[in-house]
Amino acid sequence: MASRRTTHDVAIVAMGCTPFRDHWNSSADDLLVDAVQECVGSLPDVTLDDVDAFWVGTQGSGLSGQTLARPLRLAGKPVTRVENYCATGSEALRNAAFAVASGAYDMVMATGVEKLKDSSYSGLSAVFPPADGTDVDWTAPAGFSLLAPAYQAAYGVDAQEMRAAMTRVAVKNHANGARNERAQFRKAVSAETVERSPRIAGQLGVMDCSGVSDGAAAAILVRAEDAHRYTDKPVYLRGMSFVAGSGSGMAADGYDFTTFPEVVTAAREAYAQAGVTDPATQISLAEVHDCFTPTEVVLMEDLGFSARGKAWRDILDGRYDADGALPVNTDGGLKSFGHPIGATGLRMMFECFTQLRGEAGARQVPDARLAVAQNLGGQPGSCVAFVAVLGNER
Amino acid sequence: MPDQPGIDAYAAYLPAYALDDNRLDPTVPPRAGGPTRSVAGYDEDTVTMAVEALRHIAADTPAGRHLLLATTSAPYEAKTSAGVAHEALGLDPGVTALDLRGHRAGASALDLVLRGVATAALADVRTTRPGAPDELAQGDAAAAFVGGRRAAVLLARAGHTSEVLDRWRLPGERHDRVWDERFTAEILVAAGLDTARRALAEASLDTVDQVVVSSSNVRAATTLRRALGGTGQDATIERATGFTGVAHPGLLLAAALDEAQPGQTILLLSATEGADAFVLRVGDGVRAARGGPAVRAQLAARQRLGYGRYLRWRGLLDVQGPARPAAPAPAAPPMHRRAGWKYRLEGSRCDACGRVTTPPGRVCASCGIAGSDAATGKVSLRERTARVVSVTRDHLTTMPEPEVAIVVADVDGGGRLSAYATDVAPGDVVVGMPMTPTFRRLWTTDSIHNYFWKLRPAPADAAPGKDTADGQ
Numbered sequence: 001m002a003s004r005r006t007t008h009d010v011a012i013v014a015m016g017c018t019p020f021r022d023h024w025n026s027s028a029d030d031l032l033v034d035a036v037q038e039c040v041g042s043l044p045d046v047t048l049d050d051v052d053a054f055w056v057g058t059q060g061s062g063l064s065g066q067t068l069a070r071p072l073r074l075a076g077k078p079v080t081r082v083e084n085y086c087a088t089g090s091e092a093l094r095n096a097a098f099a100v101a102s103g104a105y106d107m108v109m110a111t112g113v114e115k116l117k118d119s120s121y122s123g124l125s126a127v128f129p130p131a132d133g134t135d136v137d138w139t140a141p142a143g144f145s146l147l148a149p150a151y152q153a154a155y156g157v158d159a160q161e162m163r164a165a166m167t168r169v170a171v172k173n174h175a176n177g178a179r180n181e182r183a184q185f186r187k188a189v190s191a192e193t194v195e196r197s198p199r200i201a202g203q204l205g206v207m208d209c210s211g212v213s214d215g216a217a218a219a220i221l222v223r224a225e226d227a228h229r230y231t232d233k234p235v236y237l238r239g240m241s242f243v244a245g246s247g248s249g250m251a252a253d254g255y256d257f258t259t260f261p262e263v264v265t266a267a268r269e270a271y272a273q274a275g276v277t278d279p280a281t282q283i284s285l286a287e288v289h290d291c292f293t294p295t296e297v298v299l300m301e302d303l304g305f306s307a308r309g310k311a312w313r314d315i316l317d318g319r320y321d322a323d324g325a326l327p328v329n330t331d332g333g334l335k336s337f338g339h340p341i342g343a344t345g346l347r348m349m350f351e352c353f354t355q356l357r358g359e360a361g362a363r364q365v366p367d368a369r370l371a372v373a374q375n376l377g378g379q380p381g382s383c384v385a386f387v388a389v390l391g392n393e394r
Numbered sequence: 395m396p397d398q399p400g401i402d403a404y405a406a407y408l409p410a411y412a413l414d415d416n417r418l419d420p421t422v423p424p425r426a427g428g429p430t431r432s433v434a435g436y437d438e439d440t441v442t443m444a445v446e447a448l449r450h451i452a453a454d455t456p457a458g459r460h461l462l463l464a465t466t467s468a469p470y471e472a473k474t475s476a477g478v479a480h481e482a483l484g485l486d487p488g489v490t491a492l493d494l495r496g497h498r499a500g501a502s503a504l505d506l507v508l509r510g511v512a513t514a515a516l517a518d519v520r521t522t523r524p525g526a527p528d529e530l531a532q533g534d535a536a537a538a539f540v541g542g543r544r545a546a547v548l549l550a551r552a553g554h555t556s557e558v559l560d561r562w563r564l565p566g567e568r569h570d571r572v573w574d575e576r577f578t579a580e581i582l583v584a585a586g587l588d589t590a591r592r593a594l595a596e597a598s599l600d601t602v603d604q605v606v607v608s609s610s611n612v613r614a615a616t617t618l619r620r621a622l623g624g625t626g627q628d629a630t631i632e633r634a635t636g637f638t639g640v641a642h643p644g645l646l647l648a649a650a651l652d653e654a655q656p657g658q659t660i661l662l663l664s665a666t667e668g669a670d671a672f673v674l675r676v677g678d679g680v681r682a683a684r685g686g687p688a689v690r691a692q693l694a695a696r697q698r699l700g701y702g703r704y705l706r707w708r709g710l711l712d713v714q715g716p717a718r719p720a721a722p723a724p725a726a727p728p729m730h731r732r733a734g735w736k737y738r739l740e741g742s743r744c745d746a747c748g749r750v751t752t753p754p755g756r757v758c759a760s761c762g763i764a765g766s767d768a769a770t771g772k773v774s775l776r777e778r779t780a781r782v783v784s785v786t787r788d789h790l791t792t793m794p795e796p797e798v799a800i801v802v803a804d805v806d807g808g809g810r811l812s813a814y815a816t817d818v819a820p821g822d823v824v825v826g827m828p829m830t831p832t833f834r835r836l837w838t839t840d841s842i843h844n845y846f847w848k849l850r851p852a853p854a855d856a857a858p859g860k861d862t863a864d865g866q
Contacts (some may be wrong), residue, residue: 133846146785147784201788252808
């Protein structure tokens with residue numbers, strides 16, 4: 001039994017990412033074409049014909065590899081559609097990476113897309129198979145809101161302190177998104193705005209929740225030894241792990257809703273592959289799955305950035321602000337981008353890619369060398385988790 | 395059939411809510427001293443109330459008997475509602491599930507219990523048009539009876555069928571139409587007195603220790619109580635619940651048995667679409683024959699309900715809900731495959747580590763070991779206490795409430811439940827709170843009622859007197 005770094009190292013040599021928006025005038029097809037063209041267009045000597053195989057991640061905006069093959073009129077190419085809840089975009093990249101690492105292909109592309117705004121409903125709209133009707137009809141915020149009271153009870157954090165930490169997450173991420181032209185929401189928000197927003201679930205108001213948007217993103221991956229043939233600034237996949245939880249947190253007593261054990265495992269494996277021994281000091285920046293504000297609080301501990309029971313304090317102390325010791329969600333996160341499911345994981349990767357190449361402009365983290373991209377789906381107690389470590393050195 | 399028929403066990407179920415004010419305009423002064431009606435929660439119907447009444451007394455119903463569900467308000471037309479209760483109780487398949495319909499069905503079901511051929515639930519949900527003169531005089535309740543003789547033995551019975559247009563409604567209509575009750579009262583009083591006298595004569599009794607009168611017609615009930623020398627205890631209960639339809643004779647009998655002494659005699663007279671009279675002698679085992687709490691204890695534990703919430707619950711006020719699709723309709727094959735979980739809250743107990751997995755599965759959620767099909771143990775969680783691990787309040791609920799509480803709770807003895815909390819203000823549910831399972835209707839989508847278990851506060855933690863959901 002082992003989870004180790006691929007035999008061949010993998011590098012990302014190009015990426016594309018659409019603005020995440022209410023794209024009333026663009027279909028999922030259009031968004032994929034935009035992301036893929038930006039990605040391929042950034043490499044002067046590469047065309048789509050040079051890409052040997054493709055992955056497309058989408059939760060509900062298409063079925064099969066033809067989701068990508070049709071809009072791009074890819075002829076004679078293998079395209080795999082993947083779905084893994086809200087980690088779908090990361091899953092596309094993960095499988096694409098294995099394909100080049102194995103030697104089966106020399107150049108592959110991972111894409112992800114979601115078209116959420118053609119529905120009249122806000123929020124995510126997954127369709128599940130026929131069932132016996134015994135499952136709670138959770139909203140996503142309701143499922144994730146279970147974290148807050150459990151965390152408070154476990155660590156003796158009072159309601160005001162918890163509220164302040166959650167508010168800080170929202171304020172921080174929107175401040176970051178305000179500086180990012182690709183974000184859906186490009187306006188800083190005040191603590192008062194966050195705390196006065198209409199309640200959705202438990203302690204969560206609208207402003208504790210990620211937005212809902214349309215978007216697509218794409219990446220070209222090659223083996224590391226080939227990377228410099230395409231770019232001077234490749235970004236290397238230093239470690240990568242994925243865990244599909246057994247769901248035991250909801251099916252048996254014991255799990256306490258203060259952590260995502262799936263993330264802890266994935267992070268441990270990714271760090272080991274990357275040679276990261278102290279993430280709190282070695283990681284330059286992190287893109288994490290801030291679907292709801294308490295999620296980010298708990299993730300700071302699951303990723304080893306804060307000690308158990310201390311993340312709320314570190315957040316309030318500014319440790320994860322853009323100018324803090326370990327900037328988190330420098331692009332604005334799901335809070336500012338919304339969450340087009342199939343695209344989100346690759347959007348996180350896009351920010352890491354941009355930062356590690358020193359191209360993040362006003363958002364640039366000085367001397368960024370190692371970045372974490374962490375993406376999850378499901379709900380506390382029963383989730384899927386992806387963690388990657390990316391670096392600008394092999 | 396037993397030599398000396400009677401009642402072995404009984405139970406009454408009153409929902410958690412009481413409505414005593416039906417003013418549409420709260421600026422006009424309230425009516426002082428008016429009646430109070432019992433109100434089933436928005437997640438209750440006659441099937442769920444029947445299960446709540448039956449669950450403590452009916453599990454051992456032997457094959458060959460019938461399980462009767464008597465009601466004027468069955469959740470399904472055509473489909474047998476008693477079948478759902480049968481499944482929830484885990485009864486022997488040799489017990490026939492059968493619905494009895496019509497206003498006289500309660501007394502008839504009781505008659506069949508006393509004859510030793512049936513276990514019965516009498517359940518009704520009564521809804522009038524808003525503002526109807528008897529709006530607060532109708533109510534919701536259930537009662538259940540198992541044949542035998544611990545609680546009471548039958549000394550005599552008599553019946554009288556009268557075809558009379560009293561209360562009726564067409565299929566699809568929600569409210570009874572009522573003929574001039576002065577006319578009906580005369581018919582029912584005559585039938586009632588005749589029937590009661592015949593039953594007393596057959597029992598060779600001139601008087602009884604307690605008279606219990608139930609009638610769909612308030613005038614008839616008052617006249618009969620006076621004429622037969624009742625103490626008015628039945629009328630007191632009725633003023634707190636309203637006339638609970640088919641359940642009413644059962645509810646009033648249960649209340650009488652709660653307080654009766656062994657050896658006392660009871661005349662139960664139901665005057666509805668004719669009359670049914672039963673003369674009973676209270677059994678020596680009556681104190682141990684009750685399932686669940688006494689009627690008076692249930693009355694005392696109720697919460698006051700505001701009229702607006704009542705109207706919304708009954709679909710009489712169309713309130714804007716969230717922009718969210720309806721909860722999915724359940725599908726027949728998975729419901730059938732997982733009947734033990736869905737209807738009886740049975741988890742699986744691991745043969746290897748002994749821990750409980752919910753919903754039940756082939757592989758243990760704790761140790762990951764697969765049990766053989768034959769060896770996988772089932773454990774029912776529905777009579778156990780579960781303690782809240784975490785809680786949220788869903789403000790986007792599709793239920794007819796501004797918010798509902800959803801909990802994850804660990805069951806004493808093992809097992810975890812994710813469940814809706816009910817009969818409690820969402821803001822009152824806290825981590826650590828003990829709760830108990832209750833059978834409810836979660837939602838109805840595509841004309842399919844979706845039944846499952848919710849959690850309500852364990853009795854000691856029930857908070858009476860709460861009116862509205864807070865936090866809005």
